[in-house]
Structures are given as structure tokens and as C-alpha cells.
Amino acid sequence: MSSSSLPGSDTFQSQSDEFLTWLAGKPGVRINHKIQIADLRAQAAGRGVVARSDLDDGEELFTIPRAHVLSVQNSLLKARLPQDLESLGPWLSLIVVMIYEYLQGDQSVWAPYFKVLPPSFDTLMFWSPEELQELQGSAIVDKIGKQGADESILEMVAPIVRANPTLFPPVNGVASYEGEAGTQTLLILAHTMGSLIMAYAFDIEKPEDEEGGRDGEDGYLTDEEDEQSLSKGMVPLADMLNADADRNNARLFQEEESLVMKAIKPIKAGEEIFNDYGEIPRADLLRRYGYVTGNYAPFDVIELSLEQICQAAGLGSADVESQPPLQFLAEIELLDDGYAIPRPSAGESLTDVLPDELLLLLTTLSLPADQLEKYRSKSRPPKPAFGETEAVIIARALQLNQARYATSIPQDQELLSQLRQAEAFGPLEGSLRRKKMAIEVRIGEKEILHALADILSNQFGAALHTNGGSALKRAANGDVDEQPRNKAFR
Numbered sequence: 396m397s398s399s400s401l402p403g404s405d406t407f408q409s410q411s412d413e414f415l416t417w418l419a420g421k422p423g424v425r426i427n428h429k430i431q432i433a434d435l436r437a438q439a440a441g442r443g444v445v446a447r448s449d450l451d452d453g454e455e456l457f458t459i460p461r462a463h464v465l466s467v468q469n470s471l472l473k474a475r476l477p478q479d480l481e482s483l484g485p486w487l488s489l490i491v492v493m494i495y496e497y498l499q500g501d502q503s504v505w506a507p508y509f510k511v512l513p514p515s516f517d518t519l520m521f522w523s524p525e526e527l528q529e530l531q532g533s534a535i536v537d538k539i540g541k542q543g544a545d546e547s548i549l550e551m552v553a554p555i556v557r558a559n560p561t562l563f564p565p566v567n568g569v570a571s572y573e574g575e576a577g578t579q580t581l582l583i584l585a586h587t588m589g590s591l592i593m594a595y596a597f598d599i600e601k602p603e604d605e606e607g608g609r610d611g612e613d614g615y616l617t618d619e620e621d622e623q624s625l626s627k628g629m630v631p632l633a634d635m636l637n638a639d640a641d642r643n644n645a646r647l648f649q650e651e652e653s654l655v656m657k658a659i660k661p662i663k664a665g666e667e668i669f670n671d672y673g674e675i676p677r678a679d680l681l682r683r684y685g686y687v688t689g690n691y692a693p694f695d696v697i698e699l700s701l702e703q704i705c706q707a708a709g710l711g712s713a714d715v716e717s718q719p720p721l722q723f724l725a726e727i728e729l730l731d732d733g734y735a736i737p738r739p740s741a742g743e744s745l746t747d748v749l750p751d752e753l754l755l756l757l758t759t760l761s762l763p764a765d766q767l768e769k770y771r772s773k774s775r776p777p778k779p780a781f782g783e784t785e786a787v788i789i790a791r792a793l794q795l796n797q798a799r800y801a802t803s804i805p806q807d808q809e810l811l812s813q814l815r816q817a818e819a820f821g822p823l824e825g826s827l828r829r830k831k832m833a834i835e836v837r838i839g840e841k842e843i844l845h846a847l848a849d850i851l852s853n854q855f856g857a858a859l860h861t862n863g864g865s866a867l868k869r870a871a872n873g874d875v876d877e878q879p880r881n882k883a884f885r
Contacts, residue, residue, distance in 0.1 A: 407434055410510045413444065417507035418631050423460035423653065430456055430668065432511075432635055439686075441513060441821045443637045443667050450662040456645060457632055460653045465505055466598060466628035467492050475562060478555055485627040487551050491529035493588040494556065495631075495875055499566055508631050515560045517685035517829060520544070524579065526826055529833035532799025533840055534698035534733065536677035547604065548585045550580070557583060575785070594684045595634035596627045600649055630654055636670040640690040644673035678836045687832040696735040697847075699753070699792050704734075707791035708760045722760045723771045729755060738839075739846045744853065746781050748847070763764035786855040793851075797844050800837060807838045 417810045435443040450456070467473060468481050468493040476781040480488040492639045496503045503509070519527070519539045530536050550735050554713050557572050565571050565580070633647050633656055648655045662668060672680065704723070705713040715721045715730070724730035734753040746754065758777050759767070761784040763841040770777050786847040802810075814823065814831045823831055851859060 414507045414511045421463050425458040427456050440637050442635050444635050445667050446664050448661045449662050450658045452658055452661050454658045456656040457652045458655045459630055464628035464630050484552055489627050490585055490588045491552055491555055494584050495562055512591055518590050519682045520586055520590055526829045529830050531801050531837050533678055533837055535682055547646050549641055551596055552585055553581055597630050599626050599628040638670040638672045642669045644669055677839055681832055687835045692839055697840050697843045698733050698735050700733045703792045703795045708788045724759055727774055728775055738843050745850055757785040762784055783855055790851050790859050793844055793847055804841050807834050810834055
């Protein structure tokens with residue numbers, strides 16, 4: 396199906412043209428005549444930027460002065476509110492500004508920009524409970540942060556919106572943003588704006604700093620350091636670039652007065668221009684941006700929770716106060732709630748793959764009580780090691796992780812094949828599209844479990860078989876029978 400045959404193609408293109416005319420008319424904006432916004436919906440990619448003519452390495456694609464970034468600092472709202480917007484932090488303050496500008500409709504100076512931003516999302520914040528079930532055992536579900544985001548919106552955004560009805564007129568048939576209907580309308584508005592920020596906004600650094608990139612934390616909050624040093628802004632046209640880990644050919648540079656997108660390699664006429672999100676797993680790609688691509692498969696990870704590791708080690712719980720090994724690591728600030736394990740490369744051992752923090756935890760959990768007390772008295776951690784005891788613990792933890800998935804890799808591959816056959820007749824929509832992306836994510840995570848099982852079997856096969864760890868290999872293939880028994884190895 397060509398782009399021109401898609402529903403609403405004329406409107407889609409006219410909105411793109413109106414946006415470019417609006418942006419090009421702003422002082423200081425420069426847009427290279429060799430690029431254009433393209434309709435890529437037939438490729439399930441929405442809008443994208445494509446080269447009209449050949450582009451050289453280092454060639455400027457466009458320049459957006461800082462004054463034309465949609466941010467708290469550049470919005471008229473800042474002067475119209477008695478509240479200090481910036482005290483809300485970079486995420487919530489920009490959400491308030493974007494709600495305001497959106498509700499102004501055609502009266503907003505940003506109206507042509509809002510018309511080319513997507514009205515709906517496939518980010519996990521908008522998935523139904525049934526759709527989230529398709530992610531099965533993935534730890535990404537625990538990172539969505541919807542409840543926390545709701546609480547922050549109701550506590551910090553809602554009072555501002557409700558106290559200023561002339562600035563935030565009600566929409567969708569509600570009389571105000573009070574009551575259940577009004578609250579739900581406000582939450583939907585705020586989540587829509589928050590998702591736009593998560594998918595499209597850039598961290599805008601102070602002019603003297605070096606260039607930044609896109610980032611986001613659980614819900615719509617960033618850590619303390621980011622809140623102190625960065626603001627967030629929507630950079631028109633920069634956010635029209637799709638991202639690709641392999642075909643990345645452009646980069647945004649933050650200069651004193653402007654943000655400049657440049658080619659970082661030669662680009663041929665007709666080629667799409669891609670930004671890059673960095674080395675992030677497909678699960679995070681789905682959470683933040685609402686899509687999945689195989690180019691990010693090398694960056695997939697699995698995550699073992701502290702609870703799983705403690706259960707595998709026979710501790711019974713991950714209660715820090717009642718578990719001396721955990722208490723010790725917490726005291727020296729070397730204890731985490733979870734540990735990400737990347738996809739192993741050919742020839743790597745477990746010590747190559749497992750993060751140092753996890754190796755330290757496994758080593759500490761394996762220490763006899765007297766040795767643990769010796770290290771604790773000196774406030775000095777043991778040197779991470781990986782022997783049979785640690786291998787048994789990690790094997791059991793991986794088995795616990797695998798048991799959370801309801802299907803095997805072959806079953807997932809069959810389901811994926813069926814969806815791809817349906818996709819041959821046109822882009823998948825709604826729940827089918829979300830199901831396909833969820834299957835791709837969980838296949839990647841199961842492949843990592845399978846690879847780790849192979850490495851463990853090759854290095855510690857006899858020890859794992861003796862201690863019940865042989866079930867891991869069966870689990871990696873989807874043959875999950877019983878949970879490992881909790882038995883401490885001291």
C-alpha cells in the first residue's frame with residue numbers, strides 16, 4: 396500500500412506542508428532544501444525526514460534557534476501563572492505548558508506543530524491490562540510507572556489546571572476538571588503530553604554544555620541530577636526523524652544559540668534520515684517510544700530482581716534489615732533492587748556477561764558467616780568471584796525468571812509468523828500491532844535466558860545437574876516444571 400492511498404493522505408501532507416511553512420518563517424530557522432518530510436505510514440513509521448538530494452558528511456540539515464524550542468522558558472504561560480512552573484521539575488512543568496498550548500487550539504502559536512504530532516500512542520502507558528499480559532515475564536512492565544505518574548499529575552498538575560480555568564478550558568464535554576469525569580479527562584490529557592515528551596523531547600542543556608539526547612525515567616520523572624542541570628524541550632523537525640541503531644546518519648548538536656541537526660555520514664537521495672536513541676533494549680524502546688525494531692535486538696537485556704536472587708540463594712526474602720549480606724552491601728552502597736544482564740556475545744563467559752554489581756552480590760551471598768563479618772568489620776567488599784556456588788544461585792534465579800513466561804521460543808515464533816503473514820496485507824493496527832511487538836520483546840529476552848543456560852551448562856554442567864540446575868536448560872526451551880527449592884549454599 397502506497398502512502399498516497401492511505402486514508403487522509405491529503406490532510407496528512409497538507410499538515411506537513413503547513414508545519415514546514417510555519418517553521419521556516421521563524422527568525423533564524425534554516426532548513427536545507429535537500430530534505431523533506433515524508434509520509435511513511437505504509438511502513439508503519441508515521442512521518443519521517445528523507446533526503447531529496449545527496450547530502451555530505453557534516454552537512455547541516457536544519458538549524459532551530461533555542462527561542463523556537465517548545466519549552467517552559469519559551470511559553471507565554473510562564474508569565475500568566477502565579478505558580479512557579481519550574482519548581483515542578485522538567486517533566487511536569489513541560490506537561491503543564493503543553494496542556495495549555497494544546498487547549499488553545501488554533502490560537503496557540505504552536506498550533507501547526509501540534510497538528511503534526513501523533514494524537515495516540517503505542518507506548519506501554521496506554522496498553523490495556525490484557526495487552527500488557529502479552530509481555531508475560533518481562534521486567535519492563537514494572538517500569539511503566541503509571542500509578543506513580545497518576546499520583547504526580549493529581550498532586551502537582553491538577554491543582555494548577557483547576558485553579559486557572561480561563562487558561563485551561565475544559566474539553567471533551569466536561570464542565571470542569573473536577574469530579575471523576577473531569578479528572579479522567581485531565582489524566583488522559585496529561586498522559587498524552589507526557590508521552591509526547593517521552594517520545595520526542597530532548598534534554599536541553601545549558602549553552603555552555605555539550606550536546607544531549609533523549610531520555611526518560613519511570614513515569615514522567617527524572618533523577619535529581621537531571622532536574623538540577625537540564626530542562627526538556629520539544630525541538631520542531633528534530634523530532635520528525637525516526638531512529639535506527641544501524642542506519643543512524645544524523646545527530647543533533649547543541650550550540651550556543653541554536654540546535655543544529657547535521658549528517659554524520661553521506662546520505663543518498665531518497666534515503667531516510669535517522670537519529671539514534673543509543674544502546675537501549677527493545678523493551679525500553681517500546682516503553683518510551685511505542686515501537687520495536689530488530690536493529691535494537693543486540694541491546695536486549697533480562698533483569699533479575701533482588702528478590703529472585705535472594706530466593707534462589709535460599710534467603711527466603713530480600714528484606715535488607717533481616718539479611719546480613721544484604722545489610723552489609725546496603726551499608727557500603729553496593730546493593731541494587733535489580734540487575735540487567737545483556738545479550739551474550741559468542742565466546743563470552745559468565746564473568747564477561749554478568750555486571751560487576753551482580754557478581755559482588757553473588758559472592759557476598761556465598762560467604763560463610765565468619766568471612767562476611769570480617770569484610771563487614773572493615774567496610775570493605777570481597778573481590779567478586781564466580782565459582783560453583785555462585786553458578787548454582789544464578790542458575791536458580793534464571794529459572795525463576797524463565798518461569799514467569801507462559802510460552803516457549805518456538806511457540807512465540809509460530810505466533811509471530813502468523814502475525815507477519817497478516818501484516819503482508821497491510822500494517823497491523825491496535826491490539827494486533829501491540830501483540831506483535833510484545834512477542835518480539837519476549838523472544839529477545841528468552842533468547843538471552845537460553846544463551847545464559849548454554850554458558851552455565853558448558854562451564855558448570857556437573858554442579859548444576861547435582862544441585863537441580865539442569866532444569867534451567869529445559870526452562871529456557873519452555874519446558875518449565877517445578878520451581879527450584881530454596882536451599883542455602885554456604
